Amino acid sequence: MRPVFMAAQAAPKRIAYSEGEDERVLRAAQVAIDEGIAFPILVGRPDVIATRIERAGLRLQPGVNCEVVNPGKDDRFKQYYDAYHALRARDGITPDLAKVVVRRSNSLIATMMVKLGDADGMIGGVIGRYDLHLEQIREVIGVRPGAHGLAALNALILDQYSLFIADTFVNEDPTAEQLADIAALAVEEVQRFGLPPRVAFLSHSMFGSSTRPSARKMRQARDLFVQRMPHIPADGEMQGDAALSDSVRHALLPSSTLHGSANILILPNLDAANILFNVLKMTGGQGVTVGPILLGAAAPVHILTPSATVRRIVNMTAVAVAHGAAASGR
Structure with a gap:
């Protein structure tokens, strides 16, 4: 902060x-x-x-x-x-x-x-x-010029990790396009916190292991985001442990474009994002919680x-x- x-x-x-x-x-x-x-x-x-x-x-x-x-x-x-x-x-x-x-x-x-x-x-x-x-x-x-909609971002700043989770309150079931937009807004916010943004698009699927609609959505969101912001490290779709662990991620996909622990976690829907933040808030120790930050x-x-x-x-x-x-x- x-x-x-x-x-x-x-x-x-x-x-x-x-x-x-x-x-x-x-x-x-x-x-x-x-x-x-x-x-x-x-x-x-x-x-x-x-x-x-x-x-x-x-x-x-x-x-x-x-x-x-x-x-x-x-x-x-x-x-x-x-x-x-x-x-x-x-x-x-x-x-x-x-x-x-x-x-x-x-x-x-x-x-x-x-x-x-x-x-x-x-x-x-x-x-x-x-x-x-x-x-x-x-x-x-x-909505401000250049943004395509509103979104909510919650942050949890711990000793080991600083995690920014979206969308926790606004978009109930965002499309791949909306998720890419939300990730772009989150990147801007994380940079304001003085941190280098690293984005993970989370799913039950690991790099194509599932063809279910939600997995395909997160994969497409990652592709759209990378096209828009190729200079920002990002990857997906991936499970939560792979987002935080370089070794887990690269054991499954050595060519992953994300290195280190992700600090921006983009979830498939509002329920998933909100639940994740509140569980981490209660189990993460004495971390600092910030938000919801209204983006856009x-x-x-x-x-x-x-x-x-x-x-x-x-x-x-x-x-x-x-x-x-x-x-x-x-």
Whole structure:
């Protein structure tokens, strides 16, 4: 995480937290201030936030080192209603309905702040369903130029391995083309972490040992990815042990184009990726977990999960700020 935090400290950004009343978020915001990586914007009721800041003994000072956005009243909301209506007018969202929808959703308020430039990035998802937050991001933020869709990447940084696993939350059963796209987005992210990317396309099959549709899909995904990014070490389809062990892999395929342990694991579907990450998270010891990192969005917006810890919120704040810094430099 060091390169990510260094990038964030070099160019701190305004990060909106859609669950600004949550004590984990408040503690993470304090750490973000102390580490010099972000200016927190907390969406929530000011009185509730003030009470919880005092109860937790934090040094957050709205108007000084952070901002509080009251979902009940803000002079900017008229602009947010109008902008949301303009985005979704042909989806049945009338001006009156836009007003109701925005005021009822702290997540949507934070997303609109990013859309209209009142925040540089957004962290949400510690309360509520991932898919609901994702739908709002699709509608408001969309996909950045050059990306073909959204995907989710989770990282587990252990003593022996740093593993980045996709797609853990977004695409239920991606096609070979989508998997190649996801791998390309993951490569970009791993490089931001200061690591040389090495990609493995995982399967129950080992280099053609099965002709089942899922094995053929992973083989095709690898072929498409290699055509697109021939300079990035990658291979597949292969089983999980071969992805992490050079000796296992080369005993079966001495001509494998992947050397060393893979650090990007592309799974056949969402269930496989999500299960793998969560099992490794519980069995991997004292590793650092990062994510979900939302890949491919047109702005630095990330959806966490209700199990997110303070440390994970801080880590994702740094990721969001680093994304914003990279986008500013493009």
